[in-house]
């Protein structure tokens with residue numbers, strides 16, 4: 001478990017200013033969502049947080065340690081699962097451990113212990129092409145977790161799934177996060193998803209291409225005890241949080 005702090009991050013490309021003084025904190029064990037319109041700079045912020053790009057100003061701290069511009073401390077799961085087609089599921093998910101220096105058998109052994117928790121028992125030896133969309137996302141999330149137990153950056157992890165699979169994975173995701181105690185920052189375009197899975201929702205606004213760099217315009221704390229039950233999504237409290245988020249997006 002780890003606490004992430006983004007402090008006063010500004011970023012841009014050549015003459016384009018994309019992020020303006022972005023700050024946010026994700027507490028240990030929290031799932032935080034980053035919600036904002038297309039093109040406002042969410043991926044740009046993720047690249048900075050993952051250490052893949054140095055910001056023009058500001059810094060990124062993980063448990064108080066400055067990780068600005070240093071990749072490898074957090075795991076970063078892209079929207080597309082990027083499972084390697086020529087490797088079995090177990091070798092795909094164990095790959096981060098091998099890259100970190102474990103032997104193949106050691107890595108497989110550690111990964112094997114997690115298949116049940118991630119709802120993937122029985123598919124260890126299959127090829128990615130033999131999995132359903134939901135199973136592929138579970139495997140991709142498990143691989144991210146094996147890269148970093150502490151903090152995961154998830155870029156639209158459920159956006160490619162159909163509505164039924166998505167709803168199923170939301171419930172599954174929350175139970176896995178509770179069981180692992182990991183923290184995550186999740187990019188999403190989907191307000192319902194953000195309220196459903198987020199303990200806190202950071203709302204980002206801006207249109208960098210129109211000379212309006214993005215900033216965090218507010219944050220909504222979702223007061224719902226864990227484990228969040230499926231009924232929460234049809235409760236008056238859910239609608240109230242959704243209304244607040246919509247107000248922030250329009251403000």
Ligand SMILES: Nc1ncnc2c1ncn2[C@@H]1O[C@H](COP(=O)(O)OP(=O)(O)OP(=O)(O)O)[C@@H](O)[C@H]1O
Pocket residue numbers: 013016018036037038039040041042043044045208209
């Ligand atoms: N490498 C780059 N060089 C120049 N401009 C870039 C680069 N990467 C992103 N941009 C610009 O920065 C702005 C923010 O892009 P970004 O991909 O971060 O937005 P986003 O919120 O993640 O979008 P989406 O939700 O559609 O994925 C856009 O105007 C984009 O064109």
